[in-house]
Amino acid sequence: xxxxxxxxxxxxxxxxxxxxxxxxxxxxxxxxxxxxxxxxxxxxxxxxxxxxxxxxxxxxxxxxxxxxxxxxxxxxxxxxxxxxxxxxxxxxxxxxxxxxxxxxxxxxxxxxxxxxxxxxxxxxxxxxxxxxxxxxxxxxxxxxxxxxxxxxxxxxxxxxxxxxxxxxxxxxxxxxxxxxxxxxxxxxxxxxxxxxxxxxxxxxxxx
Amino acid sequence: xxxxxxxxxxxxxxxxxxxxxxxxxxxxxxxxxxxxxxxxxxxxxxxxxxxxxxxxxxxxxxxxxxxxxxxxxxxxxxxxxxxxxxxxxxxxxxxxxxxxxxxxxxxxxxxxxxxxxxxxxxxxxxxxxxxxxxxxxxxxxxxxxxxxxxxxxxxxxxxxxxxxxxxxxxxxxxxxxxxxxxxxxxxxxxxxxxxxxxxxxxxxxxx
Numbered sequence: 001x002x003x004x005x006x007x008x009x010x011x012x013x014x015x016x017x018x019x020x021x022x023x024x025x026x027x028x029x030x031x032x033x034x035x036x037x038x039x040x041x042x043x044x045x046x047x048x049x050x051x052x053x054x055x056x057x058x059x060x061x062x063x064x065x066x067x068x069x070x071x072x073x074x075x076x077x078x079x080x081x082x083x084x085x086x087x088x089x090x091x092x093x094x095x096x097x098x099x100x101x102x103x104x105x106x107x108x109x110x111x112x113x114x115x116x117x118x119x120x121x122x123x124x125x126x127x128x129x130x131x132x133x134x135x136x137x138x139x140x141x142x143x144x145x146x147x148x149x150x151x152x153x154x155x156x157x158x159x160x161x162x163x164x165x166x167x168x169x170x171x172x173x174x175x176x177x178x179x180x181x182x183x184x185x186x187x188x189x190x191x192x193x194x195x196x197x198x199x200x201x202x203x204x205x206x207x
Numbered sequence: 208x209x210x211x212x213x214x215x216x217x218x219x220x221x222x223x224x225x226x227x228x229x230x231x232x233x234x235x236x237x238x239x240x241x242x243x244x245x246x247x248x249x250x251x252x253x254x255x256x257x258x259x260x261x262x263x264x265x266x267x268x269x270x271x272x273x274x275x276x277x278x279x280x281x282x283x284x285x286x287x288x289x290x291x292x293x294x295x296x297x298x299x300x301x302x303x304x305x306x307x308x309x310x311x312x313x314x315x316x317x318x319x320x321x322x323x324x325x326x327x328x329x330x331x332x333x334x335x336x337x338x339x340x341x342x343x344x345x346x347x348x349x350x351x352x353x354x355x356x357x358x359x360x361x362x363x364x365x366x367x368x369x370x371x372x373x374x375x376x377x378x379x380x381x382x383x384x385x386x387x388x389x390x391x392x393x394x395x396x397x398x399x400x401x402x403x404x405x406x407x408x409x410x411x412x413x414x
């Protein structure tokens with residue numbers, strides 16, 4: 001049984017997105033086809049709306065770019081232009097969505113830097129990783145001892161841990177203190193089902 | 208923390224798709240934004256490719272519509288025009304993707320009819336359901352006792368079961384036999400983890 005070619009093409013596109021597998025992609029493509037042209041058009045419109053999204057030249061978070069012709073180097077996000085934020089604190093994250101999550105916790109009032117992914121030289125295979133480039137760019141901007149604290153907010157995964165080790169080593173000259181997000185039992189979780197590493201960290205970080 | 212408006216708009220669109228929740232939608236929208244215009248454009252192109260997808264006027268499966276101006280009532284899919292298929296067998300399904308799965312099993316050589324969803328009058332709330340309309344259309348086309356067998360291939364869920372009951376009642380005059388897909392242990396499954404209903408059905412259908 002061959003799936004109609006243009007539905008398969010859409011499914012192939014959708015399957016390139018993270019966390020969407022080939023079966024889900026086919027289900028989605030059939031669903032969109034079944035909804036008719038209006039649905040496809042409204043998704044297309046939303047996609048073309050991304051053309052007005054630029055990146056903050058300082059922290060690399062997304063920012064609305066009113067003028068598409070504006071030089072990318074002049075874009076600044078609302079956090080980077082906010083004078084009330086503590087510029088002596090720098091939180092380094094893997095992804096833009098991590099920034100939103102930390103902002104939503106309303107505990108942090110410093111500035112950010114989005115790496116764009118973990119640093120994993122093994123996987124880069126010859127080409128320079130985006131995260132490596134961004135780290136070099138950050139270091140070029142910093143002066144020795146200028147920051148009070150750098151908070152490494154990479155994910156609590158093997159890749160995030162390795163990235164944290166690299167960051168800690170390379171950024172050591174630029175901040176009085178380098179910290180990492182605390183580990184422990186997440187709020188609302190059941191101790192019975194927590195894994196050993198998390199429980200171990202929770203015991204160590206008890207207070 | 209406000210998410211850039213146009214990323215939020217894309218996320219809202221994606222969240223209307225089945226099995227995509229609001230958090231996944233935001234992650235996808237950020238991912239597409241991060242991939243740059245090329246990615247957004249290629250998805251948009253695939254979406255506009257759906258304009259050449261029409262629906263078979265007989266079974267409602269999707270069919271390539273070479274001429275967009277062609278009357279919808281003249282479209283026929285490759286299965287409906289295939290003279291080697293047994294026209295005295297009719298398999299009724301909820302979704303187009305169910306048809307593909309059954310075709311891929313290579314056991315069935317009859318014809319199909321896609322309902323477009325379960326029949327659930329309680330959820331329709333006043334408006335006529337697409338599946339109800341299609342059932343009426345199917346009945347208008349059939350003549351008493353013309354079919355050898357109608358195979359009801361609705362999902363083994365509460366909604367699918369209710370739909371099967373409605374179909375069985377309303378289609379009884381038109382076929383010598385009305386059957387439903389057999390239930391039992393799926394191939395590759397572990398009996399230990401099969402639910403009671405499935406095990407019960409497997410015992411009843413033993414052979």
